[in-house]
Amino acid sequence: MARKKIREYDSKRLLKEHFKRLAGYELPIKSAQVTQATDFNELAEKEPWLLSGKLVVKPDMLFGKRGKSGLVALNLDLSQVAVFVKERLGKEVEMGGCKGPITTFIVEPFIPHDEEFYLNIVSDRLGCTISFSECGGIEIEENWDKVKTIFLPSGVSFTSELCAPLVATLALEVRTEIEEFIKVVYALFQDLDFTFLEMNPFTLIDGKPYPLDMRGELDDTAAFKNFKKWGNIEFPLPFGRVMSATESFIHGLDEKTSASLKFTVLNPKGRIWTMVAGGGASVIYADTVGDLGYASELGNYAEYSGAPNEEEVLQYARVVIDCATSDPDGQKRALLVGGGIANFTDVAATFNGIIRALKEKVNLT
The missing domain is CATH 3.40.50.261 (Succinyl-CoA synthetase domains)
Known part of the structure; x- marks a missing residue:
């Protein structure tokens, strides 16, 4: 198994494209990718939602803690997003001891919310570890004692009984919805050969889960059987790494x-x-x-x-x-x-x- 990180844009694209097939309903995920080659006028024609509300913009460069590093801008219109990107595109930053230029951004609708949940799935040789918390967001590490974890052996069906420890403390009115969401995300994880998937946070919009921040890794040795499902997937080099x-x-x-x-x-x-x-x-x-x-x-x-x-x-x-x-x-x-x-x-x-x-x-x- 070769674990390869993918951009947040591609993680959300795969989630949106395949969630309906597995769950029977569509997640209203909207996102756009911005690089040096992006023309904002053409992008707005392709993605008209960019002109209809406030937006969030952040680097999509395989590093975390973007919010804590002041690299996330909220509640902007498209012209402000363009200014934010122009000021930072190609500029070198240091994250986790690695230096490199910012080359790619992701733009999404700004979604005011009160609740922030955390979901993480990691595969290993014998199965998958699934973690969940109702105290997600940028302070997840400070609230790690509230994270609940189960291990699901390979070949075992992910039933409501096995999922129960993760959602036991949730309010009854959201428990069933979030339980079903976790089970569908796990099914998608297996179906698309993810090796790592994290949503921190996801929230609820009109009672339905919606990922605000997402990270993913794929098993690239499974590309031969997933090329249609994955589409035009990119496996970027780790941040700060330039290929000779x-x-x-x-x-x-x-x-x-x-x-x-x-x-x-x-x-x-x-x-x-x-x-x-x-x-x-x-x-x-x-x-x-x-x-x-x-x-x-x-x-x-x-x-x-x-x-x-x-x-x-x-x-x-x-x-x-x-x-x-x-x-x-x-x-x-x-x-x-x-x-x-x-x-x-x-x-x-x-x-x-x-x-x-x-x-x-x-x-x-």
Whole structure:
């Protein structure tokens, strides 16, 4: 399972598109995405609700605590939203120790509300942990003692009986509605292969739940069966992370092949580099380097699997070797080539690609 964060805009888009199919009624979610390329006049034509009421605007950049950081503007009209965005678009901010420019915003209707609820679903190997609180919002951490949690094993139906501990303290007039909402969101979570979903907060509008703030992660290895359901989904890099030219090249190879080709530069001046077959093995190799006290020398994380052909491995190995030898500081480098059990990969083909890349490098030096 590969957990990949998605933007709040896409989380809410998926919720809106599929909630009616699973629940029988539609959530009145409205949201618009704003980037450098956005023309506000064209956006208003496409989304006329932007001109009919007050709005909320905030960065949609995979980091939290936007309200506490003064990055959320409330009760604006569209012209004020445009000014807010213009003043911040492309500006560098620091969040959680990471610095990066703000490139994407989400705009939504401003919804006055009194009640704020919290819902969180996280999957793991044996099932899902579901947490709920009637004291949601930006102070959720200060009210963590009020969060109720249950664990739902894989394959077990999410019945009202199992949901009861989460909603037991709610007022009777909203208990049934919120219970049904939680169960439908869980069904959607499973149906779309979410690995993490959080609404903090959601509120009630005319007695129906409505998410005000939402975060989501998808299992991107399930893309092959969800491409129609997910639509034009984006998996942005973590905030503050910029893909290098070599990483972009490997990413392009990965998108064009049925195999898996992953490459991340950790330390361009590192002296220990890896090229490992298999997701589990690649993590073990990297962890072992760290456990032996050489984490600061680890140059990269690399993983190839899924039976890449010789030519794909050749291009992949060229990049790893070029990066490993790019710093002419006179120090020796180590390249760890290995893997785990090969279930269906042609090991001879992959190693031929690696050997050819090594021979090319020798002939060039």
